[in-house]
Amino acid sequence: MVDNGNACLEDDKVRIVTEKFALTMTCGTPISHVQLACCTSHCAIPWEGKELRVYSNADPELMPLNLVGHHNTVSALAFGKRWNPLLLCSASEDYVIVWDIEHCYRRDIEGLTATGTVIGTLLGTVQHLSLCPRNEKVAVCSAAKTYILSVEGEEIMSTLTGHLGPVTAAEFCPWALHVLVSISEDRTFKVWDWRTEEILYQSSILSASPLLSLVISEESRRLVTGSANGQVWSFSLPDDHRCRMVTRLDLHKVEQRQLRHISGGPVNQPERQLLRVFPGLFRGEQEDSVEASKPVLRISPCSALPDPRHAQERGVSWFWIGSTDSLYLLDLDTAELRTALYLRDFQNLTISIVGSWAIHQIDQDKTLCLVSSPFESSVALYEVQVPVLEQSDSPGRACSWEEILSVIPSGPLMPESPLNAQLMRKEVPKPPTKPGPDVRVVKDQPLTFHPRIKSSGYTTPPWKSSNKASTQKKSPGLKTTKKIRCIFPDYPEDTMVPISLYNQVSTAQRATPVCCLQYSGDGKRILCGLGNTSALLYKSSLAGTPAVYTGHDCPINSVDWSHDRQWIITSAEDRTARVWPIGNTEPILIMGSDKFSKPVKSAQFYYLDKFLLLSSGSSLHLYLYHLDMVRDDIKRYHQKSQCKLAGKLGMSSGTDITCASAINQFFSYIVLAGGVDRSVEVFDLNVGRVSADIPDAHTRAVHHIAQNQGSMFSTQSLDLYSLFLTSAVTDGMKLWDLRTLSCVRRYEGHMNRCHPCSSAFSPCGRYIATGSEDNCAYIYDVRSCTYLHKLQRHSDTILKVAFNPSKPELLLGTLDGKLQLFRPSNGAALT
Template sequence: MWGSTTIHQSVKNDYLKEIITEKHCVQSSTPLSHIQLACCWKYCAFPCDKQVCVWNIHNPILQTLELKGHHQSITALAFGNHNEPTLLCSAAEDYVIIWDVEACRMSLQQGLDPRGNVVGTLLGKVLYLCFSPDDQTLITCADNKIYVLNCKEDILAVLEGHLGVVTAAEFCPWQLNILVSISEDRTFKVWDLTRNVLLYQSSVLSGSPLLSLCMDNRVNQFITGSANGQLDVFTLLYGQQCRRVLHIDLVKEQQKYYCKIQRKVRLSENSDVESINSLRNCKNLHYSSSYLNGNNLENGPRACIELPILRMSHCEYLLNSLLKKDSSFTPESSSSLWVGTINGLFNINLATGEIDAALHFEDHLGLSIQTAGSYAIGSRNTNKRMVFCLLASMFGKHIALLEVHMLELAKMCLQYSNEEEPLSIIARSSLLPTSPLNYDLKQKKKSKPAEHSQAAASSIKDKPVVFHTKVKSSGYTAAPRLNMYTPKVNPPKSVSSVMKEKTNSLMGVSKEYPLNSLAPSRLHTRAAVSNQPTPICCIQYSGDGKLLAVGLADKSMLVYNSSLIGTPTVFKGHDGAVNCVGWTQNDKWLLTASEDRSLWIWPVHGSAPALQLGTETFSKPARSAQFYYMDKFLLFSSGSEFQLHGYHLDTSRDDIKSYKRKSKSKLVAKFKMSDTQEISCLSAVNDFYSYIVLVAGTNRALEVFDLNVGQSVVTVPDAHSRPEALSFSSASQNYTPYQHMELYTSCCFSSLEH
C-alpha cells in the first residue's frame, strides 16, 4: 500500500536547525490534495482510498490503525473536542461514520474488526466536518447545504442559503447555538441552530472563494481565509452583529516581514556569519518583495504569487514560552494564529496583524513535501511547545507529519525582533548644529540715525507744517492694493455677553473623561453647521478641550464651544474648502489651510488673519498643516513634499496703516517623500520638543522623518490600504516602526455630533 519508508533527515540550514523536523512520511495510492485531514492532541488521520489511516503523533512509526467501512473514496475527516473518548468522523458519498479511536484500537488488538457508527447516508460529496464543543452534534458541509446531524440519531436540520459550495462551518464556542459557515460565494453566514434560521449574512468579502475558518474564543472573534491570501477578523457579539476589526493581506505582510529581517541582517554588526549567509540564501528573500533587492528591475519581471489560506489554527502567543519568566513583558490577551498555505506555515500575531515567524518548506532541505495541498494542525495538551502539522502534497501522493519546536522558533523570532532600537518621540539628545530646527526668525527693530532725527527736529522748528511727520504720502502714484480693507465678520460683543458665553462653554467641560470607562456611545448634542447640506472637511479640539474648530467646504471655519451651545464664531476669507485646521498651545491662534492653495493664521478673538501664505508657497493644496516644535514653526504638506516655515506674528496695530501686515514667515527646509505623488497626511507632536514627523502618502507607505538630522529614517511600505489621518499619542514615549504606529481613518458629513 505504501511506496516509501520513514524519513528522518536533519535540516542543514543553521538558522533553521531543530525548528522543524519531519517525523514520518508515506506515499498514498491516490492524491489527497484539497481533502480535509485531521489532527488532534494525540492522533492524526488521513484517508487512503476507501479506508482511514490513524497515526499516533508521539510515535508514528508504530502500527497504523486502519478503519474500514466506506465503499467510496473518503473526502473529509475530523476529530472530536474531548479526549475521552476520542471520536473521529469520516465522510464519503456513501456514509458518514463516527469512530471511537480507543475502542477501535482495543478491538484490533483483540483480533476483531473495528466498527463505527453510521450517522448519515448519501449526503453527497462532503467537503468539511465539524463536531460541536460537547461532541453531541456533527456538522457536514455537502455542496451548498449544511447538514446538522445527531451523533446517535438522524438528521436534525438542513441549512440552505449559500449560492456556492460550502467550504467550512464551525460552532461558536461562546454561543453554543450559533454556527458560522463560509462558502465559495465569498460570503459567510451566521445561523441559529435552536430555531434553524439565518441570523446574519455578510457582503462579498473577497475576489476569491473563502477556504478556511477559525474561531478565537479568547476574544469572541472568528477569522476567515480566502484563496487569494486575504484574512479578515470579525467580532461576533451576542446581538449577532458582526464587525470586521482586522484585515490582513498575507502577501504584503510576508514582504514586510522579510524586508524587516533583511534590514536587521544588514545593520547587525556582531551577528553570526553563517546565520546571515543562510538568511540571504533563502529563496523567500528573492521573490517575496521588491524592497529586498535593489537590482530587482535588472532581474526582469517576476510572477505574482498568491497564497491561498488552506488551514488556520488558533494558538497562544509565540513568545509566551520565553516571556513566562517575566510576566510583566507578556502581553495581555495576546494570541497567535497558525496559517497554512501552499508553500509554508506562518505565525501571525492577532494583536498587530503582522507575521512573527515564517517557515517555508523550500528552505528545509530534509522535507519531502515542498508544495502542500491539504493541512491539519494540532498540538499536545500537556506540552504546547510542540505543534504538529499533517500535510498532503499538492501534486504528488506523499503524506508527511511535521513537528515544529515552538521554543526554538520563539528564540529566533525574539532574536530578530529586539535588534532594532526604537524611535523616541521625546528628544533624547540636543539639536545638531546643522539641524533646521535651530532656525530662529526674529523681528528686527529699525532705528533711525541720530543726525537724521536732529535735522528733522530742526526743520520742524524753522518751518511750520500742517501734518505730523508720522503721516506720509496718500499713495496716489502707488499700485492699488487688493486687500486694503477686510469686512468685520464678527463684531465686538459686550463684556456681559462674552462672560455669559464663556460660562456656557464651560458647562460641557466638568471633568476629565474616565480612562477606564467605555467609549462614548450615547448622542449628547447635535448641531447643524449650515442651513443647506455642507460637507465637514475637518474638526479639531483646542488643547484645553473648551473650543472646537470646524472646517467646512463652503470656504469658512466655525469655532464652537465644547458643548456646541450658542452661536459659533465665523471665519471667512478663503476661496476654497478648508482642508485642515490647527491650534497653538495657548489656544490663542488658529491656522486654516484651503483648497485655494493658501494658509492663514487667525487670532481666536479676531476677524482678520494675522498671516497669509499664498500660491507662491504652495504648488498644490495643503492636505495637512499644523503648528510644530512648541509653536515655533509651521509644518504643512504640498504635493509630494512638506515644508517647515519659521514665522513671526506681529499683534501691533496702526489705525492709519491697518492694511499693512507686519507678520511674516520664511521657508526653513523642504522634505520630499519618496515614490509618491502626494502626501495625504502628516503628524507631529507640538506639546513638547520632538524631532519626529510621520508622513503618509498616496502610495500607501508610511515614512518617518527626523528633523534633527534633516532626513528620512524609516519607511514602512503598504502600511495602510488608504491612509486618511495620522495621529501621535501624546501619552506614549517610544514608537517602533512596525509595532506602535497607529493609523486612524475618519469621515465627516453634513452634521456635527458630540
C-alpha cells in the same frame, strides 16, 4: 551572501521544517481532497480507501492502529476537541463512525478487532466533519445539507438546509454550543441555531470562488473563512449574531507586499532571518514566478505565540493558512504576513504541492502539519518550528538600530538641533528729541521736600479704608463658604460614548465640504475650515453666529490652534498660510506664495508655540515667528509681524508630503509625515533628519495622520502617546506603535473609497472615531478591530471628526457642509 554561510543556512532550513514520516499507498486511491485529522498525540489518514490508520506523533515508527468498519471510501476525518477520551470521527457514503482511540488501542493489544460506534447511515458523500467542544455532537457536511448527529447513538438531531451549493465546512461556536456556522460553494456563510434549525445570520456573496475553509476563534470571538481564490475574511461573532467584517485581505497581495518590504530593506544583519522566513528570496526565484491565486485550503488558529508580548498587546489574532505550495502565518488584526514557508525551498520534503492540510499547534514553537499530495496517493507529517518575524523585520525601518523613537523626549536638545534657533529682533533706537523754539528747557534741580506740600505724602497719616465692613474682624469660629473652582476638571474616563445627536448647523448657504476641524485646547471653541476658502469659529455648543475668517483664494487644507488659544493658523491650496488673532478677522501674519512653491498641505503651531511647522511639496518648513499687534491706521496693511526659516527637512524619498502631524501640547521632537509614495516617515527635529520610515504603509497614499495627543483634562500612560493612526483611500485605518514602527491594529469596518475621511483619538485614548462614505461615522475601541457604534442620521459623507478635549463630545463635518455634535445618550438629544 558569502559562500561559507550557505551550509549554516541550509541547516537552519532543515530545522524549520522536519519531515517526521511519509507514506505512499499501493492501491492508488486519491486522497488529495480528503479531510485529514491531526491532534497533539496522533494523526489519522485513510488507508487503502476503506480503512483507517492512526499514527503516534511522538514515535511514528511504532506500529499504527488499524481501524476497519467502512465499506466505502473514507472522505473525511476529525479528532475531538477533548483528550479524555480522545475521539476520532470518520465518514464515508455508508457510515459515520466515532472511534474511542484509547479503547481501540486496548482491544488491539488484546488481539481483538477495534470497533467504533455508528452514528449515521447513508448520508451521502461527506466533505467535512467537526465535533463540538464537548465531544457530544458531530456536524456532518454532505451535499447542501448539514446534519447534527449525537456521539452516543445513531440519531439525527437536526438537518440544516438553506445553502444553494455543497457545504464545504461547518464549525460549532465554542462559547455558544447551540450556534453553528457553515460555509458553502455558494460563496456565503450562515449562522445557525441548530436546535431550532433557524438561520440567525446570513452573509452576502463574499467572493467569486467557493469558500473552502472555516475556523472560529474563541479568544478573539471571530470567525475566519477563506476561498479558492486566496481571499480571507475575518468577521466578528457577537452575542446578537450580527456579524461585522473585521478584515478582508488577498493572500497573494499580502505576500507580494511583504516581499517588497523586505527586498527594499537592509540585507546584511537580518539576512539570515529573512532567509528563514522567506527561503529563496535572495536566489531570484521570485523573478520566474507566475502570479496565481493562493487557495485557502485550511485555516488554524495560532493559539501560542513565540513572543508573549504580542499576546498581551493584541490578543490571539494569528492564524495558520495552508495553501497549495506554502504555509503562511497571518496577523489578522494588522493584515500582515508574519511568516511564509514555501515547501519547494525545502529539499528534504517528500510533498511540496499540497492537496489538503491538517494543522495543529502542539506547543509554544512547534506546529504539526499533515499534508496529502494532489497527484499521488501519499501523505506526510511535517513538524514546523515557528519562525516569526522579529521587530527588525517589521515594515518600518529605523536609520539606526540603537535608536528608540519616542514622542516623549528622553534627553535634552542637542547643540546643533534646529529647535535651538532663536528669532533675533532688531531694536530700533528712538531718535533724540530736539528742543524747538517754544520748548522750555528745564535744568535739573536738587529734590527738595517742603512740609506744606501735601502731595509729597510724608506728612499724611497711613491710609485707611472708609469701608466699615472691611474693618470688622472675622469671628475665629466662622468658616468661609466660598467654593474653589477647579480650573481643569478631569475628563470622565468611565463615561458613555457620544452617540446621540445634540445639535447640528449648516456652515454655508450652499453645500461646501468641511475640510478640517479642531477644538481649542480648553474645548470651548471650534475652528472649522471649509472648501469655500473661509474658516469659521464656533462655540463648542455650535450656538450663535460664528466668526468668519476670509482671505484665502483656495479651499482650506488645515486649521490649528496655538497652545495659549490666542492665535489660529490656516493653510490653503493657494500656497499661503495665515495667522489670525482671536477676536480679529484680519490676519496678523501672512506667509505668501513666495515662500512655498506648492500648496501648503498642513500648518500648525509647534514646540509649545515656539515654531510654525508647515508642509509643502516634499519638505517640512520650520519657522520662527514674532506677532506684532500694533497697527497704524494709515499703514493698515503694513505687516509688522515677522517670521524666519529655522529649518527645512525633506522626505528621504523626495516624494511630496500629503499630511503631517506633531504634538504641540508638550515639548516633542517627533514629526510624522505621509508621502505620495504610500510611505510614512518619522522626523526627529532634535537631530534634524529622518530617523525612521515605514515604506508602503498603505496600498494608497496616506491622506491623514492622527496622533494620540490626549488633553490637559486627562491622564494617560506614557506608552499610549506612541500610538498614531494613518488613513488611506481603499485601505482603511491602521494603528501604529512608534516604538516598534509596526502596525498593531487595522480597522476596515467603515467605507473609504475616494474621499479623504479623517480619524481622531478620544482624550482618554480608549476610542477612535472615523468618517465614512456611507453617510455614517464609526467609533472603534482601540483594543478591538470591530466597531462599537455606527452613528447615522447624516446627509452626506462624513469627512472630518474631532473629539472635545474637555468632555465626551464628538463633532462631525460632512461633505455638504454640515456640523453635527454628538453627546452621550444620557444627555439631551436633538429630536
